[in-house]
Amino acid sequence: MSTFHSRCPSCGGMNRLPVERVSDSPNCxxxxxxxxxxxxxxxxxxxxxxxxxxxxPVVVDFWAPWCNPCVGFAPVFQDVAAERKGKVRFIKINxxxxxxxxxxxxxxxxxxxxVFKNGQRVDVINGALPKSQFxxxxxxxxTK
Numbered sequence: 001m002s003t004f005h006s007r008c009p010s011c012g013g014m015n016r017l018p019v020e021r022v023s024d025s026p027n028c029x030x031x032x033x034x035x036x037x038x039x040x041x042x043x044x045x046x047x048x049x050x051x052x053x054x055x056x057p058v059v060v061d062f063w064a065p066w067c068n069p070c071v072g073f074a075p076v077f078q079d080v081a082a083e084r085k086g087k088v089r090f091i092k093i094n095x096x097x098x099x100x101x102x103x104x105x106x107x108x109x110x111x112x113x114x115v116f117k118n119g120q121r122v123d124v125i126n127g128a129l130p131k132s133q134f135x136x137x138x139x140x141x142x143t144k
Contacts, residue, residue: 002020003016003017006035007050011031013030038082039078040077043093057115058090058117059138060090060091060092061077061091061093062101063111064110065094069111073111073128111126
C-alpha cells in the first residue's frame, strides 16, 4: 500500500496516509481537523516551513488586500484549490502581514504564485491569470 505524508494545516502535526484515503476526507490523527477541506490555507511565518514539508505539491499565492488583480484572482485560486483537493496543497500569504516571507522569496510584484515540490520551488508566475490559463500553467509546473 502506497502512503504519503501530509502536515495538518491546523496543528502542524505530520500524518501518514494511504494514497487511497485521500478522497475519503481524512482527519488529522492529532487534532482531528480535516486535512483536505479544499480551501487555501493562510500561510504565516510560523507555519509556512511546516506546510512545505509535505509529499504533496504546494502552490503559494503571494497577495495583498489592496491589490485589485490579487482580489480578482482569489476566486480562481480558490476554485482550483477545491478542484485539486487532496492532491495539491494551496496556501495564500498576505504580503502586508507576512513581510518577512515576502522578502525571503523576493516578491517584487503581486500576485505572485509559486509551486513547491519536496520543499523546493519549481516554478513561479507573476500576475493574475484567468482560470483556464492558470490551470494550464499549473499542470505544466506540476510536471517539473
